[in-house]
Amino acid sequence: MMDLIAASTKAGYAANAAEGTYNRLRDIKIPVLVAQGHREVMIPTANSYHLSQKLPNAWLLIYPNSGDGFLF
Numbered sequence: 552m553m554d555l556i557a558a559s560t561k562a563g564y565a566a567n568a569a570e571g572t573y574n575r576l577r578d579i580k581i582p583v584l585v586a587q588g589h590r591e592v593m594i595p596t597a598n599s600y601h602l603s604q605k606l607p608n609a610w611l612l613i614y615p616n617s618g619d620g621f622l623f
Contacts, residue, residue, distance in 0.1 A: 576605035583609045588617035 583606045587599040596613060603611035614621040 573605070576602070577607055579606055580608060584612065585609050586612040586614070586621070588614045588619060588621035590616065590618045592618060 583603075585599050585603040585606070587594065587596055589596060599611060599613065603609040
């Protein structure tokens with residue numbers, strides 16, 4: 552059980568992410584919709600912007616005056 556906890560904790564740190572994963576986003580050629588509410592608390596809006604910049608065929612939609620419930 553302690554090994555599972557240690558692995559989960561280690562995986563949560565960005566420094567321990569798979570090498571090159573972020574840089575390989577440009578290899579995704581299919582259209583991707585990146586959508587987020589402007590007032591999202593859990594994931595900063597800037598992250599969606601950076602993701603959409605890395606994906607070559609992405610559309611970014613930021614819904615104003617909404618948080619994580621923008622889908623509803």
